[in-house]
Amino acid sequence: MRILRVRVPDFGPLAGLDLEASPGLTVVWGPNEAGKTTLLDFLVGQLFRWEKRTGTRLETVLPGLDRFGDPSDAGGRIEVRLGGDVLEYPGSPSLLHLLDLDHAALAGLFCVRSGELELPGPDRGEFWAELKKLLAGLPRGVDTLREAVHEEAKLTPGGEPSDRGSPGPRTRHRELLERIGRLEELEARLDEAAAAEARIARLDERREGLDRARRARIASLAGEREALRTRLSGLPDLPREALREWRELESERDGELVRREERAGKARAEAEAEAERRAEEKKAASGEGSSLRGKLAAAGEADLGRRAARLDAELETTVSEPSTTSTRIYQALVGLLLVLLAVALFLPSRLLTPIALPFLVGFVALAIVVFVWRRRRKKGEADRERRADRVRALLDDAARAGLEVDAVDEIPERLRSLEVEAARRESEAAAAAERASEARERAAEARREAEAAAGRRRAIEDRLGKLGEELGAASLEEAEARDDARREVAGRLEVVERSLAELAGPDPESWEAEPPGDGEDLPEWDPAARAHVERETDRARAAYRELRDAFVQAGLQTPEDVLTELRAARREVGDLELDWRAGTLAGEVFATMNEVLERRLADALGRSDPLSPGSLLERITGRYRALSRDQQGELVLEDREGRTLPVGAVSRGTRDQVHLVLRAGLARSALEAAGSDEPGFLLLDDAFLTADWARRERLVAAAADLAEAGWQVLYLTCDDHLRDLFVEAGAALHEL
Numbered sequence: 001m002r003i004l005r006v007r008v009p010d011f012g013p014l015a016g017l018d019l020e021a022s023p024g025l026t027v028v029w030g031p032n033e034a035g036k037t038t039l040l041d042f043l044v045g046q047l048f049r050w051e052k053r054t055g056t057r058l059e060t061v062l063p064g065l066d067r068f069g070d071p072s073d074a075g076g077r078i079e080v081r082l083g084g085d086v087l088e089y090p091g092s093p094s095l096l097h098l099l100d101l102d103h104a105a106l107a108g109l110f111c112v113r114s115g116e117l118e119l120p121g122p123d124r125g126e127f128w129a130e131l132k133k134l135l136a137g138l139p140r141g142v143d144t145l146r147e148a149v150h151e152e153a154k155l156t157p158g159g160e161p162s163d164r165g166s167p168g169p170r171t172r173h174r175e176l177l178e179r180i181g182r183l184e185e186l187e188a189r190l191d192e193a194a195a196a197e198a199r200i201a202r203l204d205e206r207r208e209g210l211d212r213a214r215r216a217r218i219a220s221l222a223g224e225r226e227a228l229r230t231r232l233s234g235l236p237d238l239p240r241e242a243l244r245e246w247r248e249l250e251s252e253r254d255g256e257l258v259r260r261e262e263r264a265g266k267a268r269a270e271a272e273a274e275a276e277r278r279a280e281e282k283k284a285a286s287g288e289g290s291s292l293r294g295k296l297a298a299a300g301e302a303d304l305g306r307r308a309a310r311l312d313a314e315l316e317t318t319v320s321e322p323s324t325t326s327t328r329i330y331q332a333l334v335g336l337l338l339v340l341l342a343v344a345l346f347l348p349s350r351l352l353t354p355i356a357l358p359f360l361v362g363f364v365a366l367a368i369v370v371f372v373w374r375r376r377r378k379k380g381e382a383d384r385e386r387r388a389d390r391v392r393a394l395l396d397d398a399a400r401a402g403l404e405v406d407a408v409d410e411i412p413e414r415l416r417s418l419e420v421e422a423a424r425r426e427s428e429a430a431a432a433a434e435r436a437s438e439a440r441e442r443a444a445e446a447r448r449e450a451e452a453a454a455g456r457r458r459a460i461e462d463r464l465g466k467l468g469e470e471l472g473a474a475s476l477e478e479a480e481a482r483d484d485a486r487r488e489v490a491g492r493l494e495v496v497e498r499s500l501a502e503l504a505g506p507d508p509e510s511w512e513a514e515p516p517g518d519g520e521d522l523p524e525w526d527p528a529a530r531a532h533v534e535r536e537t538d539r540a541r542a543a544y545r546e547l548r549d550a551f552v553q554a555g556l557q558t559p560e561d562v563l564t565e566l567r568a569a570r571r572e573v574g575d576l577e578l579d580w581r582a583g584t585l586a587g588e589v590f591a592t593m594n595e596v597l598e599r600r601l602a603d604a605l606g607r608s609d610p611l612s613p614g615s616l617l618e619r620i621t622g623r624y625r626a627l628s629r630d631q632q633g634e635l636v637l638e639d640r641e642g643r644t645l646p647v648g649a650v651s652r653g654t655r656d657q658v659h660l661v662l663r664a665g666l667a668r669s670a671l672e673a674a675g676s677d678e679p680g681f682l683l684l685d686d687a688f689l690t691a692d693w694a695r696r697e698r699l700v701a702a703a704a705d706l707a708e709a710g711w712q713v714l715y716l717t718c719d720d721h722l723r724d725l726f727v728e729a730g731a732a733l734h735e736l
Contacts, residue, residue, distance in 0.1 A: 001082050001099075001671075001680045002712050003043070008076040012038040014736075017076075021714055022732035024707035028716045029723040030736030036716035037113070039736075040685050044111050046078050046089040048096055083678065099674045109667040112660060114686040176573045180566065196544045203537040206523075210533065213525040214503065221500050222511045228493040235486040238471050238479055246467050246476050253460045260453040268446035271439045278436035285429035292422035298401035299415055307394050308411040311387065597666075600673065604665030605629065611709055613658075613665040614638075619705070620657050620691075620698045627658065653690045657699070660687055664706065679710035686717050693721065700725040 008017040013035035019028070030036055078089040082098060092098075167175065299305070391408050398405050403414050473479035500511045523529075604613055605627055614626040617637070624645075626638040636644045637658070647658055664682060671680045688699045700722070703713045715731070717723055727733050 001095075001676065001678055002080065003681055003714065004079040004081055004086065006039070006043065006076070006078050008039070008042055011042055011076060014038050014042070017736070019734050020732075021712065023712055025704060025726060025729060025731035026712075026714045026734065027723055027726035027731045028714065028734045028736060029720075030718060032718055034718070034736040036718065036736065037685055040111060040113070040683055040716060042076060043078065043683060046076070047080065047094070048110075049094045099671065099676055109663055109670055110680060111683045112663050112685065112687045114689045173573060176569050180569045180573065193544070196540065200537065200540045200544060203533055203540060207530065207533045207537060209523050210525065210530045213522045214530075216522055217525050218500065218504050218511060221496050221503070225493065225496045225500065225511070228489050228496060232486065232489045232493060235482055235489060236472060238473075238483045238486075242467055242471055243476075243479060243483065246464065246471075246479065249460050249464055249467075250476055253457060253464075257453055257457050257460070261450060261457075264446045264450035264453060268443050268450060271443035271446055275436045275439035275443060278432045278439055282429045282432035282436060285425045285432055289422050289425035289429060292418050292425060295402040296415070296418050296422060299398070299403060299418075302397040302401050304394065304398055304401060304403070304411050305415055307390075307397075308408050311390060311394065311408055600666050600669045601662075603669045603673075604662065607665065611664075611668065611706065613661040616661040616664060616702050616705075617658060619702050620661070620695055621654060622698065624654075627662070653692065653695065656687075656690045657695065660699075679706075679712070681712035681714060682706070684713065684715045686719065686722075687715075688722055689717075689719060696722060697725055700729050704729045 002023055003021045006017065006019040006021065008014045010016075013033060017035070017039070019026075019039075028036060028039065080087045080089065080092075080095075082095075087098075394408055394411070395405065398411055398414075403411065403418075405411050405414050468474060468479075471479050473482060500508075504511050607613070609615065614624075614628075617627060618625040624637040624639050628636055628638065628644075630636050630644070635647045635658070637647060637650065637654075638644050647655060650658075667680060667682065684703075688696055691699055703715065703726075707713050715722070715726060717726075723733065
């Protein structure tokens, strides 16, 4: 037996619900008033209605089931798989008949609400009768109902008519039968008086009906007056000043304070972001400045500036490299010297002597010039090589110091630019630090503003709490509603009292009237009709007195008394016999129901399989391993050491869990007794709410075990923790 799908277009708080239930675990989560209990009522009202031959009507299996009207009129649809068939509701027969459950009340076994779980204590009457009431989901216990019916019908516990009292019902019944026999003999002589008495009786009935209608109207108005006065006494006269202060405080809290907090929060966030940004800027600038100072320090250690200046100064004293023109002159002089030498060698001796001296002087002078020139050139080349070595060494030191230069003359300028850049970065770091400090100050100011707003909010909340305590209301809407309700009730009370004064007189003592019985059909109260009936009755009685005198002269009761007593006697006999028959029938029904529950309980408590109540309880509590009844018939728990403990001695949460596993065991036993060869479903409306967190986990695990064994568990909750536990256990989640 599985619920496949539930659609509810509009029923109470439910609108547009479309739920596909998992064949195992399904958790339906929603806040309070979202419609979880309404969904449970809708399911019960559709699936477990009580069908009769005269039609179909909803029987209240659970209290408050029809508070939003008949679920069959909601227009929703439920699909249920039973065996190999898919049933649709409304339209399909009730599961009470398809499953052949013994009684409609047993439908309550499949539906567990958190408010119905608590097992009875000593102040709730006989324990076992109350327990069977809770387990069956009946509004009253089976034993209690049977005893009440027997008491009301004046039957003995065995179902026979009782004769207790003076006179007893059986004696009274016998006397009434004898009296009816005597009255019927007199009735045979009332042919002539019957018509007159019937007319008088009709008129009396009409008059009494009008009098009852008047009393009913008075009683209705008096009851409404008392209800209004009671309601008015429970609605205190709230001070208008307190209500106005409440409204002003809520307006300030939800308006100006919200804006202040938003502004302060925004300003704080912006200031903190700016402070963080400025701190990053300071860090970056300080890092770059430190890097530049490191390069300057490295340049200072390498003495790059002084060495570059010295190389620049030495450049002025270093013999420059001969130019191309001077080199060519030098080459020409050497060539001339060689030519002159060749000429001297090849000239005849007679010619050599006259020119020898000039030639020799010239040759020597030229040789000296060439020698000097050559020496200067070599010295210049040596100086340039030494300077080039020093330049290379200086450029290498500059590269190691982090100066990116291509020539020596760039070093001083590069050092000056590094000094300027380092100073600029240090200045930027100082400025960023100052701006970060200013931003932090603004953030602190915004934080103080937010704290001030929060302090004001707390003060308002404290004052609102005191106002709520003074006015006895949880909210302004509630206080204003109570004030409006008081004014409305006071106005209605004034109208009712005016109507009572018109009907019963101005004295409030005359406003007390006995209300009519339930279901009595009364006419509309009409003063003119009442006066007309009174006149007609007087005329009929005057004509009837002649007949009555004849009965008196014959030594008989008056015809009026005979007929009245005969009707009363017959009515009393009929009431006694009807009570006996109804009580006997009801006693048999309740006895059968009690026998069914006893049999189901014995079957459930006698099981020892993994899904038995004892096994489930051990899985949930980890302490108690079995449930049983002692010699006095009381329910007891057995712990792991074999000790027994009355169920009334354990905690509320454990009693709830005992009730829950008994419900599951009874539901299983009921299905098996009905001949169903497949597991059923359990509808749980926050049935784990009173358990601690550890037992919640075990309860969810036990529900998962039931699902694994083939049962469908639909759990409705507003608790986030239970929702998460079911989801972790593999349940399908549906949020309302």
